[in-house]
Amino acid sequence: MCGSFRRTARALTSFYQEALWPLGLRATQLTILQALSRTGEVSQGRLGEILAMDSTSLTRTLAIMRRRGWIAVRRGEDQRERLLRLSRGGAAKLKRVTPVWDGVQARLRGKLGERGWKNLLRLTNQVTEWTTAQAGSL
Amino acid sequence: MCGSFRRTARALTSFYQEALWPLGLRATQLTILQALSRTGEVSQGRLGEILAMDSTSLTRTLAIMRRRGWIAVRRGEDQRERLLRLSRGGAAKLKRVTPVWDGVQARLRGKLGERGWKNLLRLTNQVTEWTTAQAGSL
DNA sequence: CCTCTATAGATGTATATACATCCAACTCAG
DNA sequence: CTGAGTTGGATGTATATACATCTATAGAGG
Numbered sequence: 265m266c267g268s269f270r271r272t273a274r275a276l277t278s279f280y281q282e283a284l285w286p287l288g289l290r291a292t293q294l295t296i297l298q299a300l301s302r303t304g305e306v307s308q309g310r311l312g313e314i315l316a317m318d319s320t321s322l323t324r325t326l327a328i329m330r331r332r333g334w335i336a337v338r339r340g341e342d343q344r345e346r347l348l349r350l351s352r353g354g355a356a357k358l359k360r361v362t363p364v365w366d367g368v369q370a371r372l373r374g375k376l377g378e379r380g381w382k383n384l385l386r387l388t389n390q391v392t393e394w395t396t397a398q399a400g401s402l
Numbered sequence: 403m404c405g406s407f408r409r410t411a412r413a414l415t416s417f418y419q420e421a422l423w424p425l426g427l428r429a430t431q432l433t434i435l436q437a438l439s440r441t442g443e444v445s446q447g448r449l450g451e452i453l454a455m456d457s458t459s460l461t462r463t464l465a466i467m468r469r470r471g472w473i474a475v476r477r478g479e480d481q482r483e484r485l486l487r488l489s490r491g492g493a494a495k496l497k498r499v500t501p502v503w504d505g506v507q508a509r510l511r512g513k514l515g516e517r518g519w520k521n522l523l524r525l526t527n528q529v530t531e532w533t534t535a536q537a538g539s540l
Numbered sequence: 541c542c543t544c545t546a547t548a549g550a551t552g553t554a555t556a557t558a559c560a561t562c563c564a565a566c567t568c569a570g
Numbered sequence: 571c572t573g574a575g576t577t578g579g580a581t582g583t584a585t586a587t588a589c590a591t592c593t594a595t596a597g598a599g600g
Contacts (some may be wrong), residue, residue: 272411445548
């Protein structure tokens, strides 16, 4: 199952990314833009939880995105925290990229059908939640 | 969907890998051992197709696994090809690791239930096949 | 046989991702 | 307030992964 998911993630990334390539944006980066757009300002640690990603791994990707002017960072009340939000440029980038992304997604969705699509989303999210909850419980 | 799959792949990898960590084996590497065990000797390019992975990306991982003595490589009749197979050590490693891996898998399978499990495998493979077939067709 | 083109991998470079470890800032017991 | 332990990220290091480009080998014509 793990191998199957990793394989599909690779195939799917390459499928979406083919359309995104000319826009100079990676799948991970778009995911982060989308997440920030939904949540508003969040700490790096919290963003890591949302994405089920090690928060220190985010440090590198966020550095890239900051260099490109897509996200803004400031210290929180707790001075250890980094609070992240979309910058104006990031919001613009997201707006420009979204239709392209949605177009690719629609093709896949059409292929899978509504039932399969929803099923798949539900099951993947269920797996994420459960495995995340199990972490460290051995 | 892409983000969802990538997120689940991370969560799932970390879930399986927690058990595998003491055995000094990564998820990708185990996947390769399993694939070679099923297929017998294959070329690097063919292995890439099977795993939906760029065959040149395999070069690096295979180098690591060769260093550890898990796989053996020889030239094919076509001198450009690299034919890969499990070495004796690789087969032994796979045998040792499999029960641990299966144990983790059984926990997840129990949680999802037979129906959800099969559904998920079927859907993910369907997505892999379709997106792979679409590659470059834009 | 010789050249042209196509293909299998190797290598360069960039991003993605994880764990271990480190530092700074926070918390809380005393 | 102060020292001990905790927590949020930053940094070091290793693997995973992709695309562009390069090299060597195949194969097709002439």
